[in-house]
Amino acid sequence: AQSVAQPEDQVNVAEGNPLTVKCTYSVSGNPYLFWYVQYPNRGLQFLLKYITGDNLVKGSYGFEAEFNKSQTSFHLKKPSALVSDSALYFCAVRDMGSARQLTFGSGTQLTVLP
Amino acid sequence: DSGVTQTPKHLITATGQRVTLRCSPRSGDLSVYWYQQSLDQGLQFLIQYYNGEERAKGNILERFSAQQFPDLHSELNLSSLELGDSALYFCASSPWRTDNEQFFGPGTRLTVL
Numbered sequence: 001a002q003s004v005a006q007p008e009d010q011v012n013v014a015e016g017n018p019l020t021v022k023c024t025y026s027v028s029g030n031p032y033l034f035w036y037v038q039y040p041n042r043g044l045q046f047l048l049k050y051i052t053g054d055n056l057v058k059g060s061y062g063f064e065a066e067f068n069k070s071q072t073s074f075h076l077k078k079p080s081a082l083v084s085d086s087a088l089y090f091c092a093v094r095d096m097g098s099a100r101q102l103t104f105g106s107g108t109q110l111t112v113l114p
Numbered sequence: 115d116s117g118v119t120q121t122p123k124h125l126i127t128a129t130g131q132r133v134t135l136r137c138s139p140r141s142g143d144l145s146v147y148w149y150q151q152s153l154d155q156g157l158q159f160l161i162q163y164y165n166g167e168e169r170a171k172g173n174i175l176e177r178f179s180a181q182q183f184p185d186l187h188s189e190l191n192l193s194s195l196e197l198g199d200s201a202l203y204f205c206a207s208s209p210w211r212t213d214n215e216q217f218f219g220p221g222t223r224l225t226v227l
Contacts, residue, residue, distance in 0.1 A: 036218070042221075043118075043219050043220040043221050049215050095170075100162075101170055102216060103159070104158075105156075
């Protein structure tokens with residue numbers, strides 16, 4: 001069965017500094033990986049995805065993620081954090097069967113300090 | 115705005131009751147997914163429909179059921195509610211291409227008292 005791990009429940013970073021939110025995955029076969037963000041009392045918003053191709057994926061709001069097959073990781077990054085980036089971030093892997101449902105990590109609360 | 119709508123936004127009910135949550139997918143999306151978000155279980159996949167047919171089941175209780183109608187909207191029915199069913203219920207939709215992401219609605223917050 002596929003799984004996703006987000007080892008950090010909480011990440012704090014100062015505004016203007018680079019940020020990284022970690023994610024590791026376990027799947028059989030090639031992974032389809034996603035990052036979503038959830039603001040308070042809101043639904044999940046899609047940030048970016050890795051399906052195939054370039055290991056560095058660029059997404060919305062200046063976020064990017066680096067796929068590393070040997071380390072089975074898909075870390076989310078941003079060169080310069082904004083206070084408005086403070087939110088709950090979820091990494092997800094998609095089922096390779098016919099249903100294609102998402103399996104989510106436990107989430108990482110990112111706080112950007114002014 | 116993802117284009118996925120869910121009603122109601124909030125629902126407060128008592129144990130033992132039955133409720134229905136509604137989801138309208140994005141225009142053209144044939145696939146609808148239901149997820150439950152709770153503090154202790156995190157985000158869990160419940161069930162998926164594609165063009166009216168059930169496609170996959172996740173950690174969905176037998177007290178819960180769903181359906182997708184010909185106009186592609188979907189309903190999630192929760193019965194014999196327990197305190198532990200209190201959670202945020204999300205609907206997501208996607209087209210059927212293999213590499214498409216899912217688009218999530220704003221969720222329905224269910225509180226069982």
